[in-house]
Amino acid sequence: MHQRVEVLLPPQEGSSSIERLQRAVATRENMLSLSGGLPAQSLFPRRVIATATLAAIGRADCAALQYGWPEGAPELRSWIARRLCARGAHITADDVIVTSGAQQAIALVVDALLRPGSSVAVDAESYPAALDLFRARGLVPTTSMDASLVYLMCGVTNPRSVGVDGARLRAVLASGVPVIADEAYAELRFDGVVDRPLLADARDRTFLVGTFSKTLCPGFRLGWLVPPGAYREDLLRLKAGADLQANSLGQAILAEMVADWDYDAHLARARTVYSRRADALVSAVRRFLPSFHVAAPEGGFSVFVESDAAGDDASFLRVAVEHGTAFDPGRLFRVDTAAAPLSFRLCHSSVRLNAIAEAVRRLARAWLVFRRHAPAVSVGR
Amino acid sequence: MHQRVEVLLPPQEGSSSIERLQRAVATRENMLSLSGGLPAQSLFPRRVIATATLAAIGRADCAALQYGWPEGAPELRSWIARRLCARGAHITADDVIVTSGAQQAIALVVDALLRPGSSVAVDAESYPAALDLFRARGLVPTTSMDASLVYLMCGVTNPRSVGVDGARLRAVLASGVPVIADEAYAELRFDGVVDRPLLADARDRTFLVGTFSKTLCPGFRLGWLVPPGAYREDLLRLKAGADLQANSLGQAILAEMVADWDYDAHLARARTVYSRRADALVSAVRRFLPSFHVAAPEGGFSVFVESDAAGDDASFLRVAVEHGTAFDPGRLFRVDTAAAPLSFRLCHSSVRLNAIAEAVRRLARAWLVFRRHAPAVSVGR
Numbered sequence: 001m002h003q004r005v006e007v008l009l010p011p012q013e014g015s016s017s018i019e020r021l022q023r024a025v026a027t028r029e030n031m032l033s034l035s036g037g038l039p040a041q042s043l044f045p046r047r048v049i050a051t052a053t054l055a056a057i058g059r060a061d062c063a064a065l066q067y068g069w070p071e072g073a074p075e076l077r078s079w080i081a082r083r084l085c086a087r088g089a090h091i092t093a094d095d096v097i098v099t100s101g102a103q104q105a106i107a108l109v110v111d112a113l114l115r116p117g118s119s120v121a122v123d124a125e126s127y128p129a130a131l132d133l134f135r136a137r138g139l140v141p142t143t144s145m146d147a148s149l150v151y152l153m154c155g156v157t158n159p160r161s162v163g164v165d166g167a168r169l170r171a172v173l174a175s176g177v178p179v180i181a182d183e184a185y186a187e188l189r190f191d192g193v194v195d196r197p198l199l200a201d202a203r204d205r206t207f208l209v210g211t212f213s214k215t216l217c218p219g220f221r222l223g224w225l226v227p228p229g230a231y232r233e234d235l236l237r238l239k240a241g242a243d244l245q246a247n248s249l250g251q252a253i254l255a256e257m258v259a260d261w262d263y264d265a266h267l268a269r270a271r272t273v274y275s276r277r278a279d280a281l282v283s284a285v286r287r288f289l290p291s292f293h294v295a296a297p298e299g300g301f302s303v304f305v306e307s308d309a310a311g312d313d314a315s316f317l318r319v320a321v322e323h324g325t326a327f328d329p330g331r332l333f334r335v336d337t338a339a340a341p342l343s344f345r346l347c348h349s350s351v352r353l354n355a356i357a358e359a360v361r362r363l364a365r366a367w368l369v370f371r372r373h374a375p376a377v378s379v380g381r
Numbered sequence: 382m383h384q385r386v387e388v389l390l391p392p393q394e395g396s397s398s399i400e401r402l403q404r405a406v407a408t409r410e411n412m413l414s415l416s417g418g419l420p421a422q423s424l425f426p427r428r429v430i431a432t433a434t435l436a437a438i439g440r441a442d443c444a445a446l447q448y449g450w451p452e453g454a455p456e457l458r459s460w461i462a463r464r465l466c467a468r469g470a471h472i473t474a475d476d477v478i479v480t481s482g483a484q485q486a487i488a489l490v491v492d493a494l495l496r497p498g499s500s501v502a503v504d505a506e507s508y509p510a511a512l513d514l515f516r517a518r519g520l521v522p523t524t525s526m527d528a529s530l531v532y533l534m535c536g537v538t539n540p541r542s543v544g545v546d547g548a549r550l551r552a553v554l555a556s557g558v559p560v561i562a563d564e565a566y567a568e569l570r571f572d573g574v575v576d577r578p579l580l581a582d583a584r585d586r587t588f589l590v591g592t593f594s595k596t597l598c599p600g601f602r603l604g605w606l607v608p609p610g611a612y613r614e615d616l617l618r619l620k621a622g623a624d625l626q627a628n629s630l631g632q633a634i635l636a637e638m639v640a641d642w643d644y645d646a647h648l649a650r651a652r653t654v655y656s657r658r659a660d661a662l663v664s665a666v667r668r669f670l671p672s673f674h675v676a677a678p679e680g681g682f683s684v685f686v687e688s689d690a691a692g693d694d695a696s697f698l699r700v701a702v703e704h705g706t707a708f709d710p711g712r713l714f715r716v717d718t719a720a721a722p723l724s725f726r727l728c729h730s731s732v733r734l735n736a737i738a739e740a741v742r743r744l745a746r747a748w749l750v751f752r753r754h755a756p757a758v759s760v761g762r
Contacts, residue, residue, distance in 0.1 A: 023450075036448070044446045046438050053434045057427050065425045065600035067417070069404075100481050100602075100624040107623050133622040219446035221481075221628035241514040242488050243481040247602035247628045 018314050018329055025326040032359035033326040034281075037158070037301050038350040043270050044217045045261075052256035056249070064252030070240040072098025072224075073248070075255040080210070080224050088200040089208075095232070097225045097239060098246045101218075102184050102211035105225035106130055106151070108238050109180055109207045112231060114139055114148055121147035123168075125304060125333040127158050127182065141335045145171055150179045155186025155195045159304040159333050159345035161278075161297030163195070173202055182209045187267055189299035190275040204228045212254065214301065215267060220250035274301065277348035277356060284360035285346065289367060301349035304330070311342035316370045323366035325359045399695050399710055406707040413740035414707040415662075418539070418682050419731040424651050425598045426642075433637035437630070445633030451621040453479025453605075454629070456636040461591070461605050469581040470589075476613070478606045478620060479627045482599075483565050483592035486606035487511055487532070489619050490561055490588045493612060495520055495529055502528035504549075506685060506714040508539050508563065522716045526552055531560045536567025536576045540685040540714050540726035542659075542678030544576070554583055563590045568648055570680035571656040585609045593635065595682065596648060601631035655682065658729035658737060665741035666727065670748060682730035685711070692723035697751045704747040706740045 025033050056064040063073070071077065077093040084091055099105040114120070116138030122131065124143050130151055134141045141151075150172050154164055172179055181198040199206035211223035227235050239245070257263075278297050285294045285305060293306045305327075313329035320326055330343030351359055406414050437445040444454070452458065458474040465472055480486040495501070497519030503512065505524050511532055515522045522532075531553050535545055553560055562579040580587035592604035608616050620626075638644075659678050666675045666686060674687045686708075694710035701707055711724030732740055 038448055041443050041447065044443060046443070046446070049446070050435055050438050053438075054431055057431050057434075062422050062425060062427070063600075065427070065430070065598035066422065067419055067594075067599040100628070103622070104624040129621065129625060132618070136618055136622045213448075217446035218448040219444075219629035219633070221624065221626065221630075237513070237517055240510065241484070241517045242623060243485040243602065244510060245602065247481070247631055248600035249602075250628055250630060252600070 018317065018332065021314070021317050021321055022326070025321055028321070031321075031324055031326065032351060032355050032362060034346040034348070034351060034359050034363070035326040035328045036350065037328075037345075037347050039214055039217065039301070040270075040273055040277075040349055043266075043273060045266060048257055048261055049217075049253060052253045052261075055256045056252035059252075064249050066248060068245050068248045068251065070097075070236050070245050072096070072246055073251040073255055076251050076258070077224075079255075079258045084197055084199075084208070084226065087194055088196040089226075090200070090203070091226060095226050095229065097227070097232070097235060098251060099223045099225050099239065100243055100246045101213060101221045102182060102209045102223040103129055103133070104239075104242065105207075105209040105223050106180055106182065107133055108225060108235050108242065109178075109209075109227070110134065110137055110139065110149070111238055112234050113178060118149070119144070119147040121145050121150040121177070122335060123153070123157060124335070125159055125330070126151065126335070127153060127184075128328070128332040130182070131333070131335070143335055145175060145177075147177065150175070150177050152179055152181055152198075153185070154181045154183050154198055156189055156297075156299035158185060158300065159302050159328070160295065161185070161300035161302055162295065163189075163298055169198075173198075176205065178205045178207065180207045180209055184209070184211050184214050185300040186210075187215055188271060188274060188301075190271055190278070191298070192268065192271060199226060204230075207231075215270060220247075220254065222246055222250045222254065271299070274299070274349060277351065277353055278303070280353055280356040281346060281348040281360070284357045288357075288360045288364035302345045302347040304333070304343060304345055306330070306343040307341050309342055310340075311370075311374060313342055313344055315374060316342065316344075316366070319370045320363055320366040323362045323369070325362040325366065327363065399698065399713065402695070402698050402702055403707070406702055409702070412702075412705055412707065413732060413736050413743060415727040415729070415732060415740050415744070416707040416709045417731065418709075418726075418728050420595055420598065420682070421651075421654055421658075421730055424647075424654060426647060429638055429642055430598075430634060433634045433642075436637045437633035440633075445630050447629060449626050449629045449632065451478075451617050451626050453477070453627055454632040454636055457632050457639070458605075460636075460639045465578055465580075465589070465607065468575055469577040470607075471581070471584070472607060476607050476610065478608070478613070478616060479632060480604045480606050480620065481624055481627045482594060482602045483563060483590050483604040484510055484514070485620075485623065486588075486590040486604050487561055487563065488514055489606060489616050489623065490559075490590075490608070491515065491518055491520065491530070492619055493615050494559060499530070500525070500528040502526050502531040502558070503716060504534070504538060505716070506538075506540055506711075507532065507716070508534060508565075509709070509713040511563070512714070512716070524716055526556060526558075528558065531556070531558050533560055533562055533579075534566070535562045535564050535579055537570055537678075537680035539566060539681065540683045540709070541676065542566070542681035542683055543676065544570075544679055550579075554579075557586065559586045559588065561588045561590055565590070565592050565595050566681040567591070568596055569652060569655060569682075571652055571659070572679070573649065573652060580607060585611075588612075596651060601628075601635065603627055603631045603635065652680075655680070655730060658732065658734055659684070661734055661737040662727060662729040662741070665738045669738075669741045669745035683726050683728040685714070685724060685726055687711070687724040688722050690723055691721075692751075692755060694723055694725055696755060697723065697725075697747070700751045701744055701747040704743045704750070706743040706747065708744065
């Protein structure tokens with residue numbers, strides 16, 4: 001009787017086999033996975049969170065468990081605004097919308113501004129969940145600057161974990177096109193420098209996106225969006241339509257935490273941990289995978305590793321998993337997947353320092369097996 | 382230099398003045414507000430939540446603070462599936478997607494199935510945030526059954542808080558059109574009866590929506606979606622694009638809670654509290670606002686109160702706020718706002734039992750003042 005209604009999503013290009021592998025990795029014992037971009041569990045300030053939770057739940061108004069407003073808790077928005085102002089922005093708490101993570105912030109901007117068929121300028125490698133979102137919405141990610149919107153990872157990029165190219169930034173500023181400035185990793189530069197936010201210089205077209213997921217923990221699922229003032233009302237309406245508000249509990253816990261906890265000291269600890277892990281990862285890649293190219297990262301959770309040869313990154317992942325490790329295939333980060341050399345992202349962030357070399361050793365063994373079965377084809381560089 | 386990009390949202394019909402009033406109510410002292418649809422704070426099981434939080438944060442894998450999968454935590458999905466099966470459904474945990482509240486579940490279905498211009502069949506009065514969402518997406522809510530999708534509040538409707546009309550349900554089942562079956566209040570019928578879920582009889586086209594916001598607390602921002610199997614993958618992709626996943630912390634707390642806490646006993650307590658408050662509200666309306674019509678609710682948080690006369694519900698709200706109370710204007714719930722008599726939703730759910738009569742007394746005083754300044758015009762019934 002019922003005809004299945006046509007679903008409006010464009011087809012997804014062969015990433016479901018990769019997802020199946022990633023899911024297998026998660027349940028496999030004795031894996032040393034270099035995939036996923038997960039923060040280090042050892043950095044989660046569990047005791048501080050537990051104390052803040054009890055305080056938040058115990059408050060007389062019990063805002064932690066009740067409904068809130070679409071824009072989020074005022075204390076938290078004030079704190080976010082103050083930190084941005086300290087970096088050169090001129091905004092107030094009213095300019096900030098608390099979102100269900102950075103992902104939602106990106107989705108809201110896209111839904112407010114772009115129709116299917118519009119193009120979004122991205123780096124040659126970019127954040128996979130943003131690329132997926134763009135494609136699911138019928139948008140066209142492109143490395144050309146001739147686009148309706150620019151999506152830029154500011155401060156520290158993903159997957160290469162380097163600063164934004166200066167020429168690219170100047171081109172973006174000169175273009176006059178709206179920009180999503182995704183600062184997910186911006187506070188995790190190893191040298192402790194946090195760039196002046198793009199919105200300080202292009203307030204009328206910068207949609208600043210931030211998150212607690214990389215610096216604190218992903219479990220709260222809380223981020224923020226600072227749009228140009230003229231877009232605030234429309235974005236708030238979209239936010240309310242999407243999920244009414246970000247979860248009150250996480251917001252209330254964070255409001256307690258930031259009131260008397262030294263977040264900057266926490267960031268400093270995190271930078272130290274990730275910087276050491278990054279060093280170990282780069283050393284291990286250079287030692288055990290000498291035919292690959294890798295650049296030392298300036299911050300963040302990962303490096304991007306490239307070979308000189310073409311090859312199927314998903315097939316290599318299958319072999320890697322058999323050898324007890326995993327990575328994120330390069331194609332997930334790319335707009336143009338044809339003719340790109342075999343490459344992948346390696347994340348050091350969630351692997352203990354003394355296990356990183358062993359993880360790369362496993363990957364090197366997998367590479368030997370993979371090459372024997374799938375001889376490399378040079379694609380030139 | 383920068384031209385403001387046209388925002389894609391259709392204009393919102395005069396509800397911003399109502400929102401301003403609602404926000405004023407929230408900060409005003411000595412208010413006895415009958416608006417909002419908030420659950421009773423006294424029913425939040427704070428001690429159980431605090432204990433579960435400490436257990437969740439203390440677990441070795443720390444899943445409460447880490448990333449999870451787009452479909453949500455397995456323990457929680459199993460629990461949701463088991464409860465639905467006990468009511469006659471034939472599903473498993475894999476059929477369940479944990480969402481960022483019921484609102485997101487509705488938004489995902491709409492985004493997967495409907496293009497702008499499509500119509501959505503709704504009750505003559507329906508859930509305002511769903512109506513807002515439909516309009517923001519360029520959809521056309523209609524009371525006609527000739528639509529691309531039906532949005533139905535099952536078990537207990539909002540704002541009237543009665544069961545679904547049997548003839549309407551038969552018409553929906555016969556139509557073969559996809560149905561969003563929103564069970565937000567379904568477990569809060571005062572007689573304790575929880576209807577057989579619609580998906581038990583129309584699995585291939587029912588998108589079941591549920592939430593913890595009304596029965597437990599809104600602060601977790603967690604709900605669920607059980608779509609027909611053929612739509613699961615597309616909806617999961619939309620879910621990942623929207624916010625990657627629902628917050629891990631709330632899911633981990635809930636997984637701890639439901640493992641050894643008597644949720645049904647909690648529901649029974651909640652029904653008792655809300656049933657008493659509903660009785661007090663209906664009695665007070667009949668006593669202090671005798672010219673209005675109100676039907677005794679069968680469950681839920683609210684009643685819908687109607688006059689015989691036309692009038693501006695937003696203006697009346699302004700007067701009510703001056704008198705120390707508030708309600709939700711009838712127009713927020715309606716598809717067809719022209720020619721409807723003045724009406725409003727009154728919520729008993731978040732007002733203490735012994736304060737309900739006083740809140741309605743204030744409303745009656747406001748009504749006298751309002752009528753003096755805006756004489757009633759009969760619109761017939």
